[in-house]
Structure formats: structure tokens, C-alpha cells
Amino acid sequence: MAEDVPRRRPTLDEVAELAGVSRSVASRALNDAPHVSRAKREAVRQAVRRLGYVPNPTARALATRQTGAAALVVSGEDPSIFADPFFAQVLVGALAALEEADLHLTLCLAASDRGRKRVEELFRSRGADGVMLMALRENDPLTRMAEEATMPVVFGGRPVGAVPRWFVDVDNVGGAREATEHLIARGRTRVATICGRLDTEVGRARYRGYRDAMLAAGLEPLPPQEGDFTERSGAAAMAALLAGHPGLDGVFAANDNMGAGALRTLRAAGRAVPADVAVVGFDDLAVAEVADPPLTTVHQPIQAVGREMARMLVALVNGEDPTPLILPTRLVVRSSA
Amino acid sequence: MAEDVPRRRPTLDEVAELAGVSRSVASRALNDAPHVSRAKREAVRQAVRRLGYVPNPTARALATRQTGAAALVVSGEDPSIFADPFFAQVLVGALAALEEADLHLTLCLAASDRGRKRVEELFRSRGADGVMLMALRENDPLTRMAEEATMPVVFGGRPVGAVPRWFVDVDNVGGAREATEHLIARGRTRVATICGRLDTEVGRARYRGYRDAMLAAGLEPLPPQEGDFTERSGAAAMAALLAGHPGLDGVFAANDNMGAGALRTLRAAGRAVPADVAVVGFDDLAVAEVADPPLTTVHQPIQAVGREMARMLVALVNGEDPTPLILPTRLVVRSSA
DNA sequence: GCTCCCACTGGAAGCGCTTCCAGTAGCACT
DNA sequence: AGTGCTACTGGAAGCGCTTCCAGTGGGAGC
Numbered sequence: 001m002a003e004d005v006p007r008r009r010p011t012l013d014e015v016a017e018l019a020g021v022s023r024s025v026a027s028r029a030l031n032d033a034p035h036v037s038r039a040k041r042e043a044v045r046q047a048v049r050r051l052g053y054v055p056n057p058t059a060r061a062l063a064t065r066q067t068g069a070a071a072l073v074v075s076g077e078d079p080s081i082f083a084d085p086f087f088a089q090v091l092v093g094a095l096a097a098l099e100e101a102d103l104h105l106t107l108c109l110a111a112s113d114r115g116r117k118r119v120e121e122l123f124r125s126r127g128a129d130g131v132m133l134m135a136l137r138e139n140d141p142l143t144r145m146a147e148e149a150t151m152p153v154v155f156g157g158r159p160v161g162a163v164p165r166w167f168v169d170v171d172n173v174g175g176a177r178e179a180t181e182h183l184i185a186r187g188r189t190r191v192a193t194i195c196g197r198l199d200t201e202v203g204r205a206r207y208r209g210y211r212d213a214m215l216a217a218g219l220e221p222l223p224p225q226e227g228d229f230t231e232r233s234g235a236a237a238m239a240a241l242l243a244g245h246p247g248l249d250g251v252f253a254a255n256d257n258m259g260a261g262a263l264r265t266l267r268a269a270g271r272a273v274p275a276d277v278a279v280v281g282f283d284d285l286a287v288a289e290v291a292d293p294p295l296t297t298v299h300q301p302i303q304a305v306g307r308e309m310a311r312m313l314v315a316l317v318n319g320e321d322p323t324p325l326i327l328p329t330r331l332v333v334r335s336s337a
Numbered sequence: 338m339a340e341d342v343p344r345r346r347p348t349l350d351e352v353a354e355l356a357g358v359s360r361s362v363a364s365r366a367l368n369d370a371p372h373v374s375r376a377k378r379e380a381v382r383q384a385v386r387r388l389g390y391v392p393n394p395t396a397r398a399l400a401t402r403q404t405g406a407a408a409l410v411v412s413g414e415d416p417s418i419f420a421d422p423f424f425a426q427v428l429v430g431a432l433a434a435l436e437e438a439d440l441h442l443t444l445c446l447a448a449s450d451r452g453r454k455r456v457e458e459l460f461r462s463r464g465a466d467g468v469m470l471m472a473l474r475e476n477d478p479l480t481r482m483a484e485e486a487t488m489p490v491v492f493g494g495r496p497v498g499a500v501p502r503w504f505v506d507v508d509n510v511g512g513a514r515e516a517t518e519h520l521i522a523r524g525r526t527r528v529a530t531i532c533g534r535l536d537t538e539v540g541r542a543r544y545r546g547y548r549d550a551m552l553a554a555g556l557e558p559l560p561p562q563e564g565d566f567t568e569r570s571g572a573a574a575m576a577a578l579l580a581g582h583p584g585l586d587g588v589f590a591a592n593d594n595m596g597a598g599a600l601r602t603l604r605a606a607g608r609a610v611p612a613d614v615a616v617v618g619f620d621d622l623a624v625a626e627v628a629d630p631p632l633t634t635v636h637q638p639i640q641a642v643g644r645e646m647a648r649m650l651v652a653l654v655n656g657e658d659p660t661p662l663i664l665p666t667r668l669v670v671r672s673s674a
Numbered sequence: 675g676c677t678c679c680c681a682c683t684g685g686a687a688g689c690g691c692t693t694c695c696a697g698t699a700g701c702a703c704t
Numbered sequence: 705a706g707t708g709c710t711a712c713t714g715g716a717a718g719c720g721c722t723t724c725c726a727g728t729g730g731g732a733g734c
Binding site: 011012013023024027028030031033055056058059060061062063064 | 719720721722723724
């Protein structure tokens with residue numbers, strides 16, 4: 001239907017002229033705003049189609065002071081944090097929700113100094129209508145930036161040592177407690193944990209859940225055996241646990257990767273799973289299903305985290321005041337425990 | 338150093354006034370452009386710092402007609418395509434390269450109709466300075482959009498049935514050939530392949546490489562046994578192959594996920610790897626290293642793909658004319674072959 | 675037939691920046 | 705002193721859109 005092929009992209013002025021209306025009317029017609037007669041609305045529609053007009057988002061952004069974009073900022077030293085399937089899922093959820101609100105997604109990695117500087121600029125220049133923040137570390141400089149920000153900020157997970165105004169998290173304590181209770185219910189009494197990095201809130205929370213469950217059952221919790229959420233670190237931690245507590249009969253790993261690593265070490269050590277040692281993971285990623293034996297684990301609604309973060313941000317951008325969200329987890333029993 | 342705390346963000350006008358210069362001079366000073374005396378340059382610097390001035394990127398974008406953003410568009414029905422660690426790595430590489438060029442990254446998923454419409458709008462409205470396109474299918478509507486686009490477009494991998502003007506790909510044919518040759522060199526003569534989706538160029542290319550190597554060795558290539566790049570599909574394909582060709586002694590899987598699935602099926606079928614059946618994968622993802630036995634595979638520089646795509650795009654945005662890139666692969670020998 | 679009201683209209687003023695261009699000043703040379 | 709530079713300078717015109725506001729006309733009500 002686009003008939004003319006102008007070298008320059010048509011502007012609203014040209015649409016207005018072709019439609020025989022003023023630019024104001026054309027603008028209003030375009031945005032389904034009131035105060036435009038039926039006839040002119042139609043004329044504008046025609047002109048738009050004839051010229052193949054598409055509004056210039058930059059100009060619109062300048063006039064409305066809304067960029068039409070939300071930023072997802074991922075902190076952390078290691079850029080390969082993205083490789084974590086966890087993030088991929090959050091991303092998918094967030095993208096879906098932003099699509100509904102017709103916002104774009106700007107992805108930022110605050111790993112290098114340069115990266116952090118760019119994020120700071122994003123905050124200070126209002127280069128996005130709002131920001132979703134993930135994977136903050138203890139004393140993360142992003143925390144300060146978020147505090148000083150003049151636009152809405154939603155946290156994914158809680159940062160260490162602070163409860164932000166708006167966040168979406170999963171019930172890490174509850175999930176870890178349920179996992180540990182499951183081990184105890186299966187008759188295990190010498191249950192250890194491979195916990196995640198204790199400089200993250202998720203690492204701490206899952207250890208807390210383990211500890212709570214042990215104490216509640218009158219058992220003695222072991223001190224944290226720390227891993228960094230990778231398969232390799234899980235294997236190493238398991239080896240350390242076996243060395244220090246040869247008699248253990250249950251392990252709660254703070255995520256599936258480490259759980260899989262633990263399985264590997266146990267297999268190599270000749271311990272049968274679950275007969276000798278029962279293992280429970282956390283996350284319910286693909287690796288849990290494929291592990292040998294398939295890993296009993298705590299399912300968390302990862303896409304929902306992304307989706308709810310985005311929805312919360314959209315609500316904030318629209319001037320609402322949503323409440324923080326803690327999503328429930330659910331134990332998925334497979335063969336390892 | 339920011340002394341005044343204005344409710345409104347300061348504008349360039351205010352900076353200029355405080356520095357005692359005109360807005361033009363202030364603008365030039367800010368952008369390190371010529372025709373500004375040393376003294377005024379310094380005065381502007383001072384004013385910027387005193388006011389805590391940060392330029393408004395939207396206004397700049399409108400004036401320069403450059404958005405300062407590159408888009409990464411991922412096609413495909415299934416949003417969980419992101420969960421593929423492959424994409425995560427590409428993303429990391431692209432982000433790093435864009436950071437160098439001081440461009441932002443807008444991530445778009447063209448999975449739903451709505452998503453595709455938004456991408457089309459992005460193209461037509463020039464909502465980005467350039468676009469990186471990935472995971473196109475046969476007759477993908479994105480191909481047409483890319484052709485009609487008025488901004489630079491770089492392809493990641495090649496679409497089926499067309500060679501785009503600018504793309505970054507890995508040497509899929511060569512890698513697959515090398516993998517198959519490795520099996521043949523190990524004395525395997527009844528080598529099958531679990532190929533990827535044949536409606537993607539990567540699926541076809543890897544099958545072609547397998548076929549070439551077989552023919553070159555005077556062996557008869559088997560018809561493609563298709564999977565969809567998932568572990569599950571690899572396991573199923575392996576089962577089908579065992580049923581149809583019980584005597585096979587080698588398998589080239591078109592990616593590591595399917596290779597791992599094949600290992601699972603072989604283990605279940607009581608075939609020893611590599612003694613009875615040797616297996617080679619493709620990608621060299623984490624799963625290959627962790628597989629049992631560790632998977633011999635074709636390494637491809639995934640981050641480099643993202644990095645080079647972004648660099649190529651930056652070059653195009655800067656008016657250069659880069660040449661397409663095909664990155665080399667490399668066989669990584671582990672225990673499975 | 676006259677007033678009043680209201681839906682609609684379009685001119686104009688922005689949004690905050692870049693950049694063209696017509697100057698202006700200062701300086702070294704004739 | 706006059707010329708021709710070079711190096712800066714700042715006014716002004718955009719970039720393409722939204723939105724305020726002062727009309728304008730036509731219909732309803734009396």
C-alpha cells in the first residue's frame with residue numbers, strides 16, 4: 001500500500017498535509033487521543049498508510065520524556081553469569097511482560113569498570129524509564145546508584161543486608177527448609193549442605209533454611225560448605241564434606257549445578273545415591289532431570305520472576321505502587337532422595 | 338561536587354550560562370569537538386561538574402539521528418531458545434564489543450506475532466542504529482524485513498537459502514567434516530549422524546560436512562536422522578539409529594546436547610563408548626565436559642561470534658564496509674571418540 | 675432568532691541537543 | 705595603517721513529535 005518511495009522517511013507533518021489536517025490533529029489521531037472527529041481520524045489513517053508512515057520513537061521520547069525502554073542490569077564480576085540458564089529464563093519472562101506493555105528491553109552488564117560507568121550514566125541520564133537490577137553482591141556499587149536514581153528500580157532477588165522498596169524474589173528460606181525436611185523425613189539424620197556463595201543473599205537464605213530445618217528437627221546443622229553455584233565447585237565441596245564427615249547420609253545442595261557435581265563426586269567415591277547418601281538440589285533446571293540419578297530438587301518459577309519484575313516495573317512507571325513479591329517454591333521428588 | 342540539587346535535571350543551556358559561553362560552545366566542549374578555546378573548555382568542564390550535568394541521550398539522538406543502540410533480534414518459535422547456553426555466550430561477546438563502541442543493546446525476541454510486529458516497527462522506525470539477527474528459519478519473515486531495512490544488518494549464522502551481505506558464522510561444514518574424519522581415522526566405518534533441524538542452515542551445513550567426509554573416505558553416508566538440538570531429541574534419534582542400523586560403530590551428533598542424549602541411550606542399550614560406538618559432538622559447551630564419558634567435540638568460538646557480529650555492525654554504522662566472517666572450529670578430543 | 679455550550683481544530687511553544695554559518699577578534703605580514 | 709589569515713564564537717535553525725490554549729463552528733435550548 002505504500003505508494004511513494006521517498007528517500008527521506010515521512011514525518012508527521014507530511015501525513016497531516018496529505019490528510020488535510022493540522023499536525024496536532026494528526027498526532028492525536030495517531031495516539032487514539034480524544035478531540036478528533038471520525039472523518040479526520042480516518043483521513044489520517046489513510047495518509048499514514050499511503051505514506052508508509054512510522055512515528056519516530058526518538059522524537060516521541062523527547063516530547064513525552066519517556067524513553068519507552070526498561071533496562072535490565074546484571075551485576076557480577078563474571079560476564080559468563082549470563083551463561084547461567086537461570087538468567088536466560090528470567091530474561092524470557094521479562095521480555096514477555098515488557099512486550100505486553102510495549103516497552104523495549106535494554107540489557108546492561110555491569111561487570112567491568114567501564115560497564116558500571118555506563119550503567120551509572122544510564123541512571124543519571126534517565127536513559128530508560130525504569131531499571132531491573134539483578135545479582136547484586138555485598139556492597140555492590142549498583143546499590144548506591146539505585147538509591148540515587150530518579151526512576152523506578154525493581155530488584156530481582158534481594159541484595160545482601162538491605163530490603164529494597166520493590167523486589168521480586170523466591171522463597172529461598174522456605175524452599176531450602178522444605179528440601180532439608182524432605183531429607184529428614186526420609187530418615188536421614190546426618191545431613192550436610194553445600195551452600196552457595198555467602199556473599200549473596202540467596203546463598204545465605206538457603207543456608208538459613210537448611211539450618212532452620214535441622215534445628216527444628218533437633219539435629220545439629222553442619223557449618224556451611226561453600227561453593228560458587230558451579231558444577232565443579234559442587235564436586236569439590238562434596239569431596240571436602242566426605243573427608244570431614246564420612247558418615248553423612250544426606251546432602252542439600254543450594255543449586256542443581258552443585259547438586260550434579262556432588263552426584264559426580266559421590267559416584268566416584270562409590271557411594272550409592274540415594275541408598276548411602278540422599279541428595280536434594282535447588283532450581284529445577286534441565287540438569288536436574290538429566291542427572292544420574294535424576295535429582296530431587298526445589299522448583300522455583302524462574303520465568304515468573306522475570307515476568308513479575310517487569311510487571312512491577314511497568315506498574316511503577318505508570319505511577320502505581322505495587323507490593324514486593326516473594327514467589328513460592330515447590331519440591332520436585334525424583335530419584336536422588 | 339554537585340552543589341545545587343535542582344528538582345529538574347540541568348540542561349545544556351544552564352551549563353552554558355554558568356560557564357559564560359553560548360550553548361554551541363558548550364556542546365562542542367562536551368563532545369571534544371574543535372573550535373573551542375582552552376579556557377572555555379575548562380569553564381564548561383567546571384560548570385558540568387558543579388551542576389552534575391549529564392546530557393540527555395534522547396535529545397542527542399534526535400539531533401544526531403543516531404539512537405546509540407544496536408538491536409539483537411532472536412527469531413524462533415520458542416522463547417526458551419534463550420535458555421540455550423549458546424545464545425548466552427553470543428550475548429556476552431556482543432555486549433563486550435558494544436561496550437567498547439559505547440552502544441547500548443536492545444534485545445528483541447521475534448517469537449510471537451506481537452514480537453515480530455514490534456521488530457518490524459523497530460526496523461521501519463529506525464529504532465536502532467543497526468541490527469544483529471540470529472536463528473532465522475527457512476522463509477523467516479525477518480529476512481524480508483532485513484532486506485527492506487534502511488539500517489545495517491548483520492546476520493549471526495546464515496539463513497537458509499541465501500547468503501546475506503554481512504554475516505558472521507562458524508565453519509560448520511569444516512567442523513562437521515573434521516569430526517567425521519576423526520571417527521573414520523579411529524577406524525570406524527559405519528558412522529551415522531544425528532543431525533540438527535534441517536530447516537536451519539546450521540543443521541544442513543553440519544550434515545553436509547558429515548556427508549563430504551564419508552564420501553571422501555569412500556564410505557556411504559547414512560540419511561539424516563534429525564533431532565532438534567535438545568538432549569531429549571538426541572536420545573530419541575540414537576534409539577532410532579540403533580534400531581535401523583544395529584551395526585553402527587560411530588556417531589557424529591550435530592551438537593553436544595544431542596551428543597549427551599546419544600550417550601544416555603547408548604549406555605541404556607549396553608553399548609560401551611567409545612569401545613563399541615564412538616561419539617563426537619559439536620559446540621564444546623559445558624555439557625560435553627561433564628558428560629559420561631566426556632564428549633569429544635568440535636569447539637567453536639561462540640563468544641567471538643557475538644563479538645565479531647557487534648564489531649561488524651559498529652563498522653557498518655561508521656560507514657565502513659567490512660567483509661563477512663567465517664570463524665574456524667577446532668576438534669577437542671576427549672574420551673568418547 | 676439569539677445565546678450558550680461543546681466538540682473539534684490548528685497555531686505555537688516546547689522537549690534538549692547538534693550544527694551551520696555569519697561574524698568578530700587577534701595576529702603576523704606587507 | 706591596511707590586508708588576509710586563522711581561531712573562536714554564538715545566534716538561529718533545525719531534529720520530529722506532543723500538548724497547551726485560544727479560537728471556530730454548529731447544534732441545542734429558550
